[in-house]
Amino acid sequence: MMTKWFLGYSNWKTISLLLLLVIFSCAENKKMESYPYQKDFQEYLKAIGAEIVTDEVILLPLDSCSLCVDQVLADLEYTKKVISVILSGNQVSNERLEKVKKLVKNENLKIHTDEGSKSKSYDLNAFSPILINTSKDNFSYVSISPQNSAAYLLE
């Protein structure tokens, strides 16, 4: 009975519709908003001597929200995307530093460090990990949480 029901509705049109729905829902999940701190961000990059050659940059304050940081570090370990990662933070546990060291071998990650925690003197709205898209004239960004990290960093 179930097979019949499934066969009856699994025509190409239905699959296309479902695919569209899936793509639409993914696009909704990956919505980014305009980044109002673009100017400060560019000044910050100059201050830490980071030249960005990728479309996406993740600002990763290692001493912020533990769950968010740990999830981002876990996803960055496996990502195939080419992303710049800017690490900052004053008090970072050894356990977390070990996870960071693992990322260095990933050639697709362009890692920069903000050694003097200069990020705190700029308006970046990055009190937990954020992903900034710099591919267009007007940058966009999103806060990365344990719930959306995989969608932005792995897919």
Add this chain to the structure above:
Amino acid sequence: MRPSMKAAFANLYYMKNIWLTLVCFFFLIGCSQHIERPSIVIEINHKALNQNTLTLSGSKIILIDSLTLPFYDYFQLIEEEDNSYLIGMNRQSVSLDFIPLGGNQPIRHLAFDDDGPGAISPDLDIFHYFGEDSIVTIQDRDNRLKVFNSDGELVNSYPKKIRDSKGMEMYTVAYSYLGQWPVFLDSVWILPVYPDLDVKSKGYYDRNKFMVFDPVNNEVLGEFGQYPGIYKGDNYFDILREPSLTHNSDCSFLVTFPADPSIYEYQLDQDSVIWHQYPTWNNFQNEGVKRDSDFQQFVNHYLTSAWFQQLTYDPFHHVYYRFAKEKQELRKANGEKKTAFEADWMVFILSEALDPIGFYSLDAVRFNPMFSFVTQEGLYIYDNQRANDDQMVFGVFELEDN
């Protein structure tokens, strides 16, 4: 039937329904033990008399071992066998550290299980040491509270469900670094709570902040701590929303809000609140940010604006200490942003009657007002200047006349 008679009967029927409704209403009110206080507001205006101040009388240096932290955001002071102990919640090793404030006793560590029913979360909200076999832990959304012994073994757990007078489930919390602590009395506990509502929504500020909880019967007996009007307007205060609760020996409960100079005094058996007003502190009133501001805008506001920290009772001198941060510029001359501690900080001294009787200008770069407590020796405030990593250092401040 004549129209007038018909109308009279209809009115009678209507009246009967009203009476029935009223009787039911009062019956239900009478049955309810949960009281939302208070209904009467008594206003008192206070004028400042600057007669007293504090002096830094010395430093208290405590040698700590490698398992002990130099700074605790959540702690309790206890007396045990003529010794005073500071119990700190160690969120790194998930333990309670018993640090003697005098004598030669070693530091004890009560470690909890890593896993299983006896485990607790590093972000535990509340603990309270009643005695060796009665250490209570409360986690905000956990529907049971746990009781441990001094070996860290789980002795028992009890159901916990907290609903306010409107029937909404409330979750326990303690923003201890903002001076928000629960109060544990013999029969009831006064617990800070939050509703499952977005903190930016106006509904969040329509709830009372403290629940009078009877742990034996798992029942809320009353609630108090209404948000003042400033929080109910169009502006938003983020973490500057959390009030502190201070208990003195007279069974009064004092509620203070970071944005508001006033002090709200409640008593559990009274239907009134005493609204203590301080016009001389109006420059510390915080205006908040627009409700649609992002967190960066709030943080800049937090750094630059004035606000109040905790109110601490000194039972040895019968005075209160109220910590407050002054306004400051956002940046230093070199363009770097200032921290909140680089502002001027005040410790206001209040009499038992809550009259301001003096103040002290605190160097908050050195002394951290977020880790302070009172002993017989004076007001202890955490000192950032320590010679070695194996030290926990406090400045000890004594009350004196001007």
